[in-house]
Amino acid sequence: MILLANATDVLGGVTAWTHQMARLFGAHGHRVQVVGIHEAELKLILPEPPAYPVTALYPAHPPTPWRPRSPLGHFDLLARRRESARVAAKRRAVAHLSEIFRAAGPGALVIVTQVWPMEWVLEADTTGLRLIGMSHESYEYSKRCHRFRWIKNSYPHVDRWLTLTQEDADAWIAEGFDNVGAMPNALGSLPELPSPRTEKTVASIGRLDDQKGIDLLLESWASVAGARPDWRLRIYGAGQDEVALKEQCTALGLDGSVDWMGRTDDVAGALAECSVFVQSSRGEGFPLALMEAMASGVPCAAFDCAPGVREIVSDGEDGLLAPPGDTDALADRLLRLTGNPRLRDTLGDRARANVQRYSQTEILRRWHELFDLLDR
Structure with missing residues (x-):
């Protein structure tokens, strides 16, 4: 083979x-x-x-x-x-x-x-x-x-x-x-323990390029940061758009709430330290990072940009989806998740159970x- x-x-x-x-x-x-x-x-x-x-x-x-x-x-x-x-x-x-x-x-x-x-x-x-x-x-x-x-x-x-x-x-x-x-x-693996969902951290994991839509995520986060001053956005990844994205982050006044983590080879560790996962891609196939977040019991907010995304995530049951490219809608989903610990726990537990069908x-x-x- x-x-x-x-x-x-x-x-x-x-x-x-x-x-x-x-x-x-x-x-x-x-x-x-x-x-x-x-x-x-x-x-x-x-x-x-x-x-x-x-x-x-x-x-x-x-x-x-x-x-x-x-x-x-x-x-x-x-x-x-x-x-x-x-x-x-x-x-x-x-x-x-x-x-x-x-x-x-x-x-x-x-x-x-x-x-x-x-x-x-x-x-x-x-x-x-x-x-x-x-x-x-x-x-x-x-x-x-x-x-x-x-x-x-x-x-x-x-x-x-x-x-x-x-x-x-x-x-x-x-x-x-x-x-x-x-x-x-x-699914790569199922962590022995889910994320405790205690850190006030939102995580994004993916390449820093146009497809992954980190520029759209920053626009959404600009609407979230003021309402959630005690929350942070951690962006994991590397890529050709890194310089431009950091410049955009500064221009939006987000340097105080966004952490650029670089690439990581410990995805499970990164997910264990966050309480919400966000995926802002313009296009996807069947995203592994989304599956890994769900396996870690981390509730997800994502653009409904592909059949693979909506097959993995059932909107309102084990995650929250936003129309593709709608940064205001993605900000709304992030505000709902960051503002409601019971919702995070419910969606996270269901996500961990449901993703095991893969x-x-x-x-x-x-x-x-x-x-x-x-x-x-």
Whole structure:
């Protein structure tokens, strides 16, 4: 079995999921290898050294294809040499991937965990392999970007095309796909003890980039901080927007109530020290951080930005959802949670119980059902 991702070591939820599933599959008798297109700069620190081979096809992110922007561009010899080098490097990467596929043997499973790597897969020798393509974002989020076209062109050719929710699968079926199924992410673990929910702290955990919407969170927090002067917002994460977000925080006058915690490899510890979790993403798939917060018994306020979010959180039962991008509504949910300890305890306890339907045992059972189906 080969799990193929954008990168095997980049900081992010898909990488964590990839290694989580590699460990689970390996523990249940599968011979596993993890392959990434490239090595990453902002690296994820794994909880333990991998017990399976990990390979990157490139030492860094490969350059994008070059196309001249005008007729005169055809005479740019330096650009043409760079493009020739890019094509040669890709040819070598595809050959390396073909070698990995052949070594896996006939009947091996290749799970392409993200859309971009399919570009290399479709050029490689996949004779005798079974291909499972995945996307870790919602149908609507894909539709708003270039990956929609990639999926439309590439995913009809795979044996199974997996989304994270049945709602997303139905949307792709309506696009004409007949090979679609749904497979949610698995909960990483259930902490022995839930958060005591005694600290007056709201936590956000995620990359500091546009998708995660930390700028929207700061706008919401500007409406919360004045009403809750004894509460603090802790933002865990790193990313390309860090400088701009800290400048925004200062401009909103929030430096006295916001703590920039940097990246953390102790998510459970961070959640144990907070009483509310907030997720402000513009788009999501099936967010692991949200599941981890619920497993820790921490009530969540989140934008209802994807089917995966509303499948994990039942609004008003085990968390509170706000319309996507509505910063006033998100502020309202945060005010309700920070102002009512009984509500926090009720929602937190229900969240810890309800999220266990995504246990590793249950999700592994669903994967093995899929493998049995593909073997027929």
